[in-house]
Amino acid sequence: MCPDGMEMSPLKRPSEDADYEDGRRPAPRTPRIRACAECKRHKIKCEPVDNEAKCAKCLRSGAECVPYNLNQRLLDEDAAWKANASAELGQLRSAVQRLLQYNKLPGLNSPPEESPQPTSGRPMTISPTNIMSESGHTTMVVPPSMDMTRDTSVERESGEESGLVTAPMKSLYDLTRIRNLSSSVRWKPNSNSVDEDFIGQCIVPLPEAEDLFKRYMQDIRLYLWAGVLFPYNSLDAVRRHSTLLTAAVLTISALHTPGRDEALQKCYNIFVSLVYSACLARPQNLDDIRALALAAFYLSNLSWKLAGLAVRNAVEMNLHMSYQKLMRGHEDQRDNVRLWYALYVCDHQFSIAYGRPSIIHEDIAIKNVDRFLDSPKTTPGDIRLGAQVTLFKILAEAYITYGSDPEQPLTEPDFQQLRLFNFAIEQWRLAWQARSADSPAIGSYPSKGVVLYYHFARFQLNSLALRALPAPRAATSESLSYDRREAANIAISAATSTLTLIFEEPDLRKAMTAVPIFTHTMVAFSATFLLKMAKTWGGMAQAQAQSPELWATEPIGLGLNFNIAQVLSLSRRSASFLAKVAQNLNEKHITRHIVHGINDLLTRIDVAATTTTSTTPSAAASTSAAFPVPSPSSVSAQVVFDPGKGAHDQAPPDPSNEYNMYDLIGSYGFGFDETFFGQVASTNLDFWQTDPF
Incomplete structure (x- = not known):
């Protein structure tokens, strides 16, 4: 027992107790695991020396004092690493503190916000850095801390409601x-x-x-x-x-x-x-x-x-x-x-392009755009902007009327309203083409741009007539009524005019390297629509040319004014023209991928090696003028009909030719992401491939 009645620790030696009795504590010794290699070799006691890295024997002989046990070396290296790491962490902490102060962010010593905990499972850990x-x-x-501070100012700000x-x-x-x-x-x-x-x-x-x-x-x-x-x-x-x-x-x-x-x-x-x-x-x-x-x-x-x-x-x-x-x-x-x-x-262009509802409704500013333009301070840019505002007012109203459900066909009463929309677009062109003055810098682009948007708006509206229709071979004169055929023919004509206008107007061709992507979408959607029409309905022309007696009960194309050769020619010209446009743009521009998509559709539809089935003069004469017999260079080899089978037993050999009217026209919108971009092979998109939002 110790003098004070406490038991002596078994870890303390008697010599230590003697030191304690006279009130002196032994000086701290350098920690060492066993003897060093030199003392171990001479089989003598290794005596460490205070404040020295070597033992007494190595100090006297000048030998290197290396621990015999490798654990001692690890301890020394660990101590040195910790000392260096502590110094570097201090420097980094000081640098981060300066950066936070410079960016007016909370300091490192600020109390962290309490993060919400899930109701079950492991606690949620939220890092301060995303x-x-x-x-x-x-x-x-x-991220900055959640700001719930109070505004000390009691003055009412100008413009606030009262x-x-x-x-x-x-x-x-x-x-x-x-x-x-x-x-x-x-x-x-x-x-x-x-x-x-x-x-x-x-x-x-x-x-x-x-x-x-x-x-x-x-x-x-x-x-x-x-x-x-x-x-x-x-x-x-x-x-x-x-x-x-x-x-x-x-x-x-x-x-x-x-x-x-x-x-x-x-x-x-x-x-x-x-x-x-x-x-x-x-x-x-x-x-x-x-x-x-x-x-x-x-x-x-x-x-x-x-x-x-x-x-x-x-x-x-x-x-x-x-x-x-x-x-x-x-x-x-x-x-x-x-x-x-x-x-x-901007909101309505991309809402229509994606077939989605817009955010901005027709408020007092939109309704009174003409009053805004009556000012003497109106500029030519204001006129062009006002023209687009009034056009998208019409298209937005059509979206509200018809919706964007691809499985909802237009009813017969809907076509009466569609005529009113067509009339409104006709009036829009008459009102705004004359007001859109030419510019010395961009030529006739302002007025010709109005014509371009006019054709595209008519195409966009009237293509709804083909929404959710049955397959072409199952279609009859009842499913394609007169009103529906009339609207479908307007859509075909407008899509054709969209492409033709760009080719024939020099100022529009020049502008294609600088216009917003919505204009490129016009060209892409028009060409895609016409090519899919050729693929979907063009097979009927070939079938009647080969076996006119099988189609005697229904006219070919059911009255649609569609010329396959013209469509393929326009599509090739579109791809060729846009390829030249893309040469003056960066390779990341969407135009290059539009060209790739059009060429891909042409490859699937236009095959040089086609069937050489002969057609009698009577059979050719019985073919509807709306669908002239395709030339060998314009008939799709993917849609081949066997004359020995009945008209309704014909089946395309390629499963990719299965009919899909939604794939043909999309919804009310262009199907910008689902229909078009889904077909474009992204060969080298790099940072375009991932949407960062």
């Missing part, structure tokens, strides 16, 4: 004063420093940025309503107002310039990163909304997402109220109204 991969490039986004009845969220904000609930967002120009943006940091060198900007200003800007979405004349001006708009313009320019793959990839990555950062932020800059809309018109893989984001941000900034303010005499709202009209067209 890691997203964009085509092999890793982007780290540090009175007893307000918006529900406005009442909640008045009650709680939480900043994030405020329904009014003031426009604030960005105080961007040109020394801190991606050009100032030399991610995109200044000479390269100036070259791309010059390309955009000279060759692209004027084709979108004379630059309504881009009100700046110099690169320095746009850099000072919006980094996002700068990135959008340079990305679009690189996409329309051949050989700028590296610049396109850099600008695209910057633009997408900036969109990610701004996605959940409160909008405070109209130029950022312009950037989203501008990119939606030209970046095919992001168009749908960017158009919706731009509209929601604009509504949050009360841009939809700009028209009323302008009518009350606030002339500073005129550009805001222009932006609202551009967003309306």
Whole structure:
């Protein structure tokens, strides 16, 4: 027992107890596992020396003191590694703290937000950093903490609602004063420093940025309503107002310039990163909304997402109220109204393109677009913009009337309303083609563009007559009534006129390298529709040419004015023309893939080696003029009928020829993603393949 009655620890030696009795604690010794190699070899006691790495024997002899046990070496190396790691972690922590302070983000010592826990299973762990991969490039986004701070200002902001009845969220904000609930967002120009943006940091060198900007200003800007979405004349001006708009313009320019793959990839990555950062932020800059809309018109893989984001941000900034303010005499709202009209067209173009409902309805600004254009301050770009607003008002009403269900055919009463829509489009062309004045820079594109949209609108509307019809061989004169045949023939004529107009108008051909992707979609959809008509209905022409007696009860094509040879010729010209257009664009541009898709359809339909079945003069004479007997170069070899079988026993040998009317015309929309892009072989899409949203 110890003097104080406690038991002595078995780990303590008597010598240690003696030291404790006189109040002196032994000096700490250097830890060592067994003897060193030198002492072990001489079989002597290895005596460590305080504050020395060597033992007493090795110090006297000058020998290297190496631990006999390798574990000692591991302990020494571990201690050295920990010391170095601690120093490096301190440096990294200091650097991260500076970065967080520079970006006005919470510091490392800020208390973390409590993350929600699932009701069952393992606890959910939420990392403070989100890691997203964009085509092999890793982007780290540090989210800010949830802001539930109160607004200390009691002053009413200008433009806020007043009175007893307000918006529900406005009442909640008045009650709680939480900043994030405020329904009014003031426009604030960005105080961007040109020394801190991606050009100032030399991610995109200044000479390269100036070259791309010059390309955009000279060759692209004027084709979108004379630059309504881009009100700046110099690169320095746009850099000072919006980094996002700068990135959008340079990305679009690189996409329309051949050989700028590296610049396109850099600008695209910057633009997408900036969109990610701004996605959940409160909008405070109209130029950022312009950037989203501008990119939606030209970046095919992001168009749908960017158009919706731009509209929601604009509504949050009360841009939809700009028209009323302008009518009350606030002339500073005129550009805001222009932006609202551009967003309306953008929203409806891609809503129709994808066959989906639009976001912006026909509000007071849309209904009174003519009143907006009555001002003496109206520009030629305003006229062109107003023309598209009024056209998409008609198409939006048709969408509401007929919907987008591909399995819902039009009824006979529906065709009376369809005639009214056709009449409205005729009136639209008469009203706006004359008002769309030619331009010295882009020639007759404004007026010819009205004609192009006129043909396409008629095609889009009247193609609904073929929706959800039975297969051609099962169709009768009852299923294809006079009204339905009339509308179907208008659709065929309009699709043909769309392609023909582009070939015959020099200013339209010149514009195809700079127009938004919606115009390219017109060409793609028209050619696709006509080629599928040739594949679907063209077999009937060949069947009657081979066995006219089997088709005596029903006229070939059931009265559809369709010429297979003309369709194949137009489609080949379309592919050839767009291939030349693509030579002046970057290889990532959608035009190259449209060419590939049209050629793929032509390969499946137009085969050089065709059947050489002879046709008697009487059989040829009995063939309907609507479907002349195809020449050997225009008859599909994939649709071959056996004359020895009955008309309704004929079957195409290729399962890929099975009839699908939805595949022919899509829904009310173009079937932009489902029908067309599903056929385009993505040979080298790189960063277009993955939608980052």
